[in-house]
Amino acid sequence: MRLECFPTKPNPPQLVPGRPERDWMDSFAARHPYRCLPLTMANTTGWELLCPFGFEAEWNGGLDAAAIRFRPLEAGTALDHLVVSHFTHGVITFHVGWLFRTPPGWALRASGSPNRFKHGIAPLEGLVETDWLPYPFTMNWRFTAPGRVRFEKDEPFCFIQPVQHHKIEAFEPVGAPLSTDSDLSRQYEMWKEVRGDFNNRIADGDPAAMKQAWQRYYFRGEFPDAGEARPEGHVNKRRLSALPEADTPPAGEPAPMVRLDAPVLDYRGGDGAGGPRKP
Numbered sequence: 001m002r003l004e005c006f007p008t009k010p011n012p013p014q015l016v017p018g019r020p021e022r023d024w025m026d027s028f029a030a031r032h033p034y035r036c037l038p039l040t041m042a043n044t045t046g047w048e049l050l051c052p053f054g055f056e057a058e059w060n061g062g063l064d065a066a067a068i069r070f071r072p073l074e075a076g077t078a079l080d081h082l083v084v085s086h087f088t089h090g091v092i093t094f095h096v097g098w099l100f101r102t103p104p105g106w107a108l109r110a111s112g113s114p115n116r117f118k119h120g121i122a123p124l125e126g127l128v129e130t131d132w133l134p135y136p137f138t139m140n141w142r143f144t145a146p147g148r149v150r151f152e153k154d155e156p157f158c159f160i161q162p163v164q165h166h167k168i169e170a171f172e173p174v175g176a177p178l179s180t181d182s183d184l185s186r187q188y189e190m191w192k193e194v195r196g197d198f199n200n201r202i203a204d205g206d207p208a209a210m211k212q213a214w215q216r217y218y219f220r221g222e223f224p225d226a227g228e229a230r231p232e233g234h235v236n237k238r239r240l241s242a243l244p245e246a247d248t249p250p251a252g253e254p255a256p257m258v259r260l261d262a263p264v265l266d267y268r269g270g271d272g273a274g275g276p277r278k279p
Helices: 030-033 038-045 180-205 207-212
Strands: 001-008 015-019 045-050 055-059 067-073 091-095 099-103 105-109 122-125 126-128 138-143 147-151 157-164 258-259
Touching: 030 038, 030 157, 180 207
Parallel strands: none
Antiparallel strands: 001 099, 001 258, 015 045, 045 157, 055 067, 055 147, 091 138, 105 126, 105 157, 122 138
């Protein structure tokens, strides 16, 4: 399984594995949101494209291209090769700088980074058939109201995630009473009882519960019934392969490929030496 990355211009935006950290999660007392495994897994299940420089964009509410004005944060920076007002109507367009190729049946979902918010502007999402497309897509954001927004250097402007888009059509929603699955119903009732008791003890200031702080069943991949074997395939940390910046070829030359299935290194570089290890 390979994600082929072909640069379409010199020095394309840096491509990095999704990172778990979010400023708003850091600002919580005891960083509580990081206890929510679905949040951190969503944050890291894909790759980010980073702004090569900072800029501001201001929309006056008009519907033409001139209604959005751009200003680089550093003088002399050319913006038009990265961001423009192409679709008008308060939409700014990023050129991703890459042409991606996925295996047959796999598309790329292009969106903003999960659980990362930006006041005054929102990312538009798209599903792109990158298993055949011979040209790149763009990443677009739309202002939610007239005003000014700012993208910092190395801030992610696009998040890509491989999706087997044809197979989703095979799913058929089917409703059924919980009682039709006796084991699932039993586990659910046990979870409700254990969860309710724990929350009550927290509310009452029980020292043991306060010390425990939170239950870790989902994080650890455990059932409320301690006698049940842990589920196979449970994951509580995602490590995607990186495309080392030093290995990015000039535009038009063959590109290195990122394996979709290889937990080779984490986003910090893996070896603690300040740079990524090569697979």
